[in-house]
Structures are given as structure tokens and as C-alpha cells.
Amino acid sequence: MKAFDEQEWLAYRRKMIAETERFIEWGLKHPDLVTWIPSKPVNQGGYPRRVATWFYSVVFPRR
Numbered sequence: 001m002k003a004f005d006e007q008e009w010l011a012y013r014r015k016m017i018a019e020t021e022r023f024i025e026w027g028l029k030h031p032d033l034v035t036w037i038p039s040k041p042v043n044q045g046g047y048p049r050r051v052a053t054w055f056y057s058v059v060f061p062r063r
Contacts (some may be wrong), residue, residue, distance in 0.1 A: 035059060 004012060009035060027034045035058055 038055065040047065
């Protein structure tokens with residue numbers, strides 16, 4: 001793995017932030033095309049295993 005100098009890291013960081021910004025903007029414009037990620041307040045415990053199984057089958061479908 002290549003080590004970044006400070007300028008390379010800052011450029012890479014800006015690129016990651018810009019890409020994330022574009023994705024979020026796209027998702028807000030097209031909510032029907034975005035995979036819903038279930039959430040729950042931290043103090044309410046975990047999800048049943050079947051929720052994780054379903055979620056990962058959608059996120060990482062077998063081809």
C-alpha cells in the first residue's frame with residue numbers, strides 16, 4: 001500500500017468528499033433508486049439475524 005504525502009492525502013480527501021457529495025445529492029433526487037438501510041437508535045438493541053441476512057443479500061447480491 002502506498003503512503004501518501006500530505007498534499008496527495010489532501011487531494012485524495014477532496015476527491016472522496018466530492019464523490020460522496022455527488023452520491024448523496026443523486027440519492028436525494030432519486031429516493032426510489034436508493035437501497036434503504038435500516039436504522040435503530042443505539043439504546044434499543046440489535047436487529048434479528050434475518051434482517052442482516054436480507055440487508056446483505058440486497059447490498060451484495062450473488063451473481
